[in-house]
Amino acid sequence: MSYYNEMFEGDQVRDPYARLREWVETMPDDFRQMKQAEAEALFRRIGITFAVYGEGGDPDRLIPFDMMPRVFEQAEWRKLERGIKQRARALNAFLRDVYGRGEIVRAGRIPARLVYQNDAYEKSVVGIVPPRGVYSHIIGIDLVRTAKDEFYVLEDNCRTPSGVSYMLENREIMMRMFPQLFRTNRIEPVDQYPDLLRRTLESVAPAKCNDRPTCVILTPGHYNSAYYEHSFLANLMGVELVEGQDLFVDGDFVYMRTTTGPRRVDVIYRRIDDPYLDPLCFRPDSMLGIPGLMNVYRAGGVSICSAPGAGVADDKAIYTFVPEMVRFYLGEEPILNNVQTWTLWKDNDYKYVMENLGDLVVKEVHGSGGYGMLVGPKSTKEEIETFRAKIQANPSNYIAQPTLALSTCPTFVDEGIAPRHVDLRPYCLCGDRIELVPGGLTRVALRDGSLVVNSSQGGGVKDTWVLSE
Amino acid sequence: MLSRTAANLFWMGRHLERAETAARLLDVGQRITLLPNTDAGYQNEWRSLLQASGTSDMFTAKYGEISQENIEEFIFFDRDNPSSVVNCIEKAREAGRIVRTALTSQVWDALNVTYQELRKIENTPRSRLGTASLTDFTTGHTSTVRGAINATQLRNDGWHFMNLGYGLERADATARLLDVKYFVLLPRIEFVGSGLDTYQWQVILRSLSAHRAYHWAYGGDITAGQVADFLILNGESPRSLITSLYEVVWHLEGLARRYGDAVDSNARDKAREVLEQLQGRDIDMIFDEGLHEFLSWFIRELGTISNLVHQDYLLGGA
Numbered sequence: 001m002s003y004y005n006e007m008f009e010g011d012q013v014r015d016p017y018a019r020l021r022e023w024v025e026t027m028p029d030d031f032r033q034m035k036q037a038e039a040e041a042l043f044r045r046i047g048i049t050f051a052v053y054g055e056g057g058d059p060d061r062l063i064p065f066d067m068m069p070r071v072f073e074q075a076e077w078r079k080l081e082r083g084i085k086q087r088a089r090a091l092n093a094f095l096r097d098v099y100g101r102g103e104i105v106r107a108g109r110i111p112a113r114l115v116y117q118n119d120a121y122e123k124s125v126v127g128i129v130p131p132r133g134v135y136s137h138i139i140g141i142d143l144v145r146t147a148k149d150e151f152y153v154l155e156d157n158c159r160t161p162s163g164v165s166y167m168l169e170n171r172e173i174m175m176r177m178f179p180q181l182f183r184t185n186r187i188e189p190v191d192q193y194p195d196l197l198r199r200t201l202e203s204v205a206p207a208k209c210n211d212r213p214t215c216v217i218l219t220p221g222h223y224n225s226a227y228y229e230h231s232f233l234a235n236l237m238g239v240e241l242v243e244g245q246d247l248f249v250d251g252d253f254v255y256m257r258t259t260t261g262p263r264r265v266d267v268i269y270r271r272i273d274d275p276y277l278d279p280l281c282f283r284p285d286s287m288l289g290i291p292g293l294m295n296v297y298r299a300g301g302v303s304i305c306s307a308p309g310a311g312v313a314d315d316k317a318i319y320t321f322v323p324e325m326v327r328f329y330l331g332e333e334p335i336l337n338n339v340q341t342w343t344l345w346k347d348n349d350y351k352y353v354m355e356n357l358g359d360l361v362v363k364e365v366h367g368s369g370g371y372g373m374l375v376g377p378k379s380t381k382e383e384i385e386t387f388r389a390k391i392q393a394n395p396s397n398y399i400a401q402p403t404l405a406l407s408t409c410p411t412f413v414d415e416g417i418a419p420r421h422v423d424l425r426p427y428c429l430c431g432d433r434i435e436l437v438p439g440g441l442t443r444v445a446l447r448d449g450s451l452v453v454n455s456s457q458g459g460g461v462k463d464t465w466v467l468s469e
Numbered sequence: 470m471l472s473r474t475a476a477n478l479f480w481m482g483r484h485l486e487r488a489e490t491a492a493r494l495l496d497v498g499q500r501i502t503l504l505p506n507t508d509a510g511y512q513n514e515w516r517s518l519l520q521a522s523g524t525s526d527m528f529t530a531k532y533g534e535i536s537q538e539n540i541e542e543f544i545f546f547d548r549d550n551p552s553s554v555v556n557c558i559e560k561a562r563e564a565g566r567i568v569r570t571a572l573t574s575q576v577w578d579a580l581n582v583t584y585q586e587l588r589k590i591e592n593t594p595r596s597r598l599g600t601a602s603l604t605d606f607t608t609g610h611t612s613t614v615r616g617a618i619n620a621t622q623l624r625n626d627g628w629h630f631m632n633l634g635y636g637l638e639r640a641d642a643t644a645r646l647l648d649v650k651y652f653v654l655l656p657r658i659e660f661v662g663s664g665l666d667t668y669q670w671q672v673i674l675r676s677l678s679a680h681r682a683y684h685w686a687y688g689g690d691i692t693a694g695q696v697a698d699f700l701i702l703n704g705e706s707p708r709s710l711i712t713s714l715y716e717v718v719w720h721l722e723g724l725a726r727r728y729g730d731a732v733d734s735n736a737r738d739k740a741r742e743v744l745e746q747l748q749g750r751d752i753d754m755i756f757d758e759g760l761h762e763f764l765s766w767f768i769r770e771l772g773t774i775s776n777l778v779h780q781d782y783l784l785g786g787a
Contacts, residue, residue, distance in 0.1 A: 044585065045578055222567045231569040241570050246473050246785070257472045257785020259626060260728050 004147050004407040005419055006070065016071040016467055019184050024068065024410065024417060032067075032412060035177055039065050042173055064460035065170065067177070070409045070422060070442040071185075077466045080143070080151060080426070081436050083335030086326060088139045088428040091158055091313045093329035095135035099126050099309060104328050110321045115312065119366065122274060122309030124281060128298055131204040132432060135307040136314075137269075138197070139428045140164075143336070145407040152337045152404060154423065156322065158314040159306055160271050163441045164427050165229035168193060168236075170463040171439070188438035188466045193427070194236035197269075200431035205266045206300050208252070213266040216242045216256065220272045220288050230271050244272075249292030252301045267303045274308050316365045316399050317343060339404060345396035353400040354391070357384050360400045361451075362391065375451055377403050406451055409462070411444055421445045423453050424464065438466035472785035474568045475630045479778070481564040481580075482634025485611050488557035490642040492607035494518050495544045495554075497676040499537070499600045514672065515540060521642075521649040521676075522552050538595070545603050546591065554607050558587055573621040576614065583610040626727055629720040633778065636720065640713035641771050646676055647700060648764040670696045677708045697760065698752040710767060711747050717774065718744050724782070736777035743770045 007017040043062050072080070097103055098115050105112045115121060140161025142154040171190055175182055198215065205213035219230040221243050234241035246256050247265065255262035270277065276286040281294035296302045312318065320341045323334040342349035342360075353360060362374040374387040391398050408419035426440030442462040443453035453459040498518050515535050519525040524543075527550060532539040545554045562584040565572055572580075590598065590606065615635075622628045650673050670691050674680040677700065686705060687695050701710045721737035728734075747767075755763045 045581060046574075222563070227566075228569075231566075235570040240471055240474075242471060243473065246471050259470045259472055259475045259630075259724075259782040259785075260732050262785065 003405050003419070003421070004145060006145070006407050006409045006422070008410075016073045016076075016465075020069070020071070020181075023178075023181065029416075035067060036412065038177060039067060039173055042176070043169070046169065063166065063455045064446060065173070066411050066420075066444055066446075066460050066462045067174070068410050068412055068417065069174065069181075069463040069465050070424075070444075071465045071467065073467055074469045077438055079149075079335065081438075083151070084141050084426055084428050084436055085434045086330065086332060086335055087141060087153065087156065087322060088136075088430055088434055090322065090325040090329050091139060091156060092134055092136055092430055094325045095158075095307070095310055095313050096129065096133045097329070098312065099128065099135075104325065107328070109324050109328055110318070114315075114317050114321075118312050118315055118318070120274075120309070120311035120315055122312070124294065125298075125307065125309045128307075130307045131206055131303055134204055134430050136310040137200055137204065137305040137430050138164075139430065140425050141336075141428065143424045143426070144404055145422075145424070146405050147407075150337070152339045153322070154339060155316065155319060156314040157425075158310045159273070161425070161427065162226045162229055162271075163425060164193065165232045166461050167427070167437075167439055167441045167464065168232075170441075170461055174463045185465065186468045188468050190437045190439040193437045194233060196429055196435050196437065197233065198237040198239065200429040200435070201267045201269055201303075201305060203431035203433075204303050204305065206303050208301055209266040214239075214264060215267040215269065216240045216247075216265050218242055218244070218247070218268050218270040218272060220276070224271075226271065244286075244288045244290050247290045247293075249290060249296055252296060252299055254290065254293060254296050254302045265302065267305065269305045274311065277304070277308060316341075316363060320399075339401045342400040344391060344398045344400065349400075350395055354388065357388060359403060361403050362387065362398055362400045365397055365399060373452075375403065378449070378451065403451070406445075409442070409444065411446070411460075411462075413446070413448075418448070420448075421451050421453065422462070439464045470571070470626050470630075472783045474571050474627065476783045477564040477568040478571060478627050478630040479634040479783075481561045481568075482631040483638040484557040484561035484564065484634075485614060486635050486638035486642070487552055488554045488561065488607055489611045490638075491522065491544050491552055491554045491557065492604045492611075493676055493678060494522060495541065495600060496604040497672055498540060498544075499604075500672075500675060517649045518676070521646045523645070524550055524552055537600075541600060541603070542595075554603070555587060555591065558583055558607075558610075568627075571627045573617070573623075575617040575621045579610070579614045579617040583614060586610065626724060629723045629727075630782075633717060633720045633724075636713050636716040637771060637775055639708055640710055640717065641768065643677060643700060643708050643710055643713065644764050644768050644771070646673065647697075648761060648768070651760040651764060673700070679706060679708060682706060694752055694756075697755070701755065702747065702750070702752060711744070714740065714744050714747060721778075733781045736774055736781050739770070739777050740774050743767075743774070 007014060007020075013021045040062060043065060094104065098105070098121070102115070104110050105115055136158035138161060140157035140163070142157070143151050144154055145151050167190060201215045202213045215237070216239055217230055217234045217237075219227060219241055221227065224230070231241050240256065242256055247254055248257070248262075249255075250262070254265045254268070256265050272288050275282045276288040278289045278291060278293040279286045280291045282289070293302070293304075294308070297304055297308070320338065320343065323338050326332055326334040342353050344350045344353055353362070357374070358376045358379075360376045362376070364372045374384065376384065379387075406421040406423065409422045410417050411420040413420070422442050422444045424440050424442050426436055429435045442464040443455070444460045444462055445451060445453045445458070446460045447458055450458070455461075498515050516525060519528050528539075528543050531547075531549065532543060543550055543553065547553045548556055550556065562580050565577060565580045569577060586606070590603070618628070618631060622631070650669065670693065671680065673696060674683050674691075679699065683691070683696070683699050686699060686703060699706050699709065703709050704711055704715065706712060718737070718740045721734070721740050725734035725737045
């Protein structure tokens, strides 16, 4: 399989990377090592660490940072941006629809079962239209590139996509370590993201709020692996970072406990999952939520971002229908491609997948983080057979996709510089308008030949540049 | 400000101060062992220092015998000892991590570096660590955090809560140390001028880093009355009861002013009252009343102030 190299075309350097070539190729080894150590020390000092589940060892682990940036030209980015915004509009239209009249199901474009019997479909919010009809306010869309003009969407994240703090910190650290690069390249800034996010949240305040809205970020607490990100965003946005215990419901509103007594909260950007939001409505054993929150939400006393139930739009089974949503709701042709997907609950698809398991990527419908997946071409016979047994036990739990030829980007490795596979997650904000900062999180599979970029599976991150014209 | 944020800032201050107290105990204990004395003598000194931090029984149960290694392990490293340096710094860092948004990056940086360095020390073979390096490490890093707080934090309610934690903890530590050694401060005729009490008083002064300061303040020979005066009533002495309490009152006044009449300020009222009572005494009155009785009263009042801070600000009115 051949891969699209984002920097080189044969011996030729592609335009966006033109000014980086000399920097990379003349960097002495010892300087590189010194800078790499400096970057690591900075990350550790700032406290940007994440927890890896179930492996023991140091709980404060760093995501490896690669100093070689990933670069887009303005024109490339414009196209991506249009595609991402289009997709975000379609996903929100879909959510508005399936919690309302369900036109897309009535029209026979999506099977009713996949929507209404989906675990992520939240019956308790049927008929509730959140402010501005927006359900998912921050959409992280995972993209891969296979050729100069070919981008595929791997998945949509409509609930609480994480990683945006890396987009911001990677940039901070690059600017601090290599200021000269930012002088020779004209790079679009990304640091307006926290302000845009705050504005987005304020724009979806409930109708009952007639003052400047009070927004908060709701975190499960400091043991959560993304806690750093929660506090980082709260800090940059200038809003309180609250836990469930800080909030309570009194009458028609939600309040937070402060040193000057109760203070009303209008918008909650929650970083906890639906089942934990309100023990009176969802899981009764949840210690993270706020009893009575959903009643206030239903009565329009508080906005919850993303809205409860938004997860039904980013399910891997629903994913296959997103292009259909674009056509149905927007009357447009999708700008971004979907990856061909076989759904194993269909007989024909099942048969095809079982015969070609060695060539495909198989994922759990509800899985995430690169856990519980099979990358056929990178697996041994035994691994494939073990996975086959798992599929046979519960076919409808799986989908399969062709193994994509993920593009590569030059990356610093022990031996110097070498191509490694990358993906991209931009963060789209949906409120009174739809906005996207020029950039995103580039994840890189650091192991030679690996196609799995998840940090839990040995992936690293890169700064992502969009050059201005 | 969130009540939980305020509580974490308050405890961050307390734990940092407590870590410093522990390190200072280690330092002074070490000094005693270097003086020519009987084995039993220095063991008693250690015992009374452990009593000051309220951990004597725990030490005996876990280690039994007092030795330099055991003491060092217990006061600096032991995670079972809630007042050990490692525990206090970890708790302070944990509290800081929870309220990252309320700290400047310099403060967080200083706190986090302290913690990272501490992890390194923990993994260093004990034989390569001197007691002096452990105490220097602690006082050096806690001073850096303290300096970052003073230089960079907004003078807002969060700052008041942090300093309230520092102040209450400091008052409490000084009072407890004095209480453990109160008997050597009683002016008993048979000891005056003997080597024993001079040396005991030095121990107390050193354990509060007040040895040189004392000489600047009073000059001349060390006497019991002056030592007690210096550590209780002298407003120039940085760790005296009156200075610590004055700071507590100052920060509570700041909060009361900032929050206005809508919020109870019972803690401020109580702290003011205790401060007035201190100001109304001189050292002879305190000796007449009984040093131990006085200190017991003072420690109780600190507990009351701490509870009132909780009720006024940390419950969030729900």
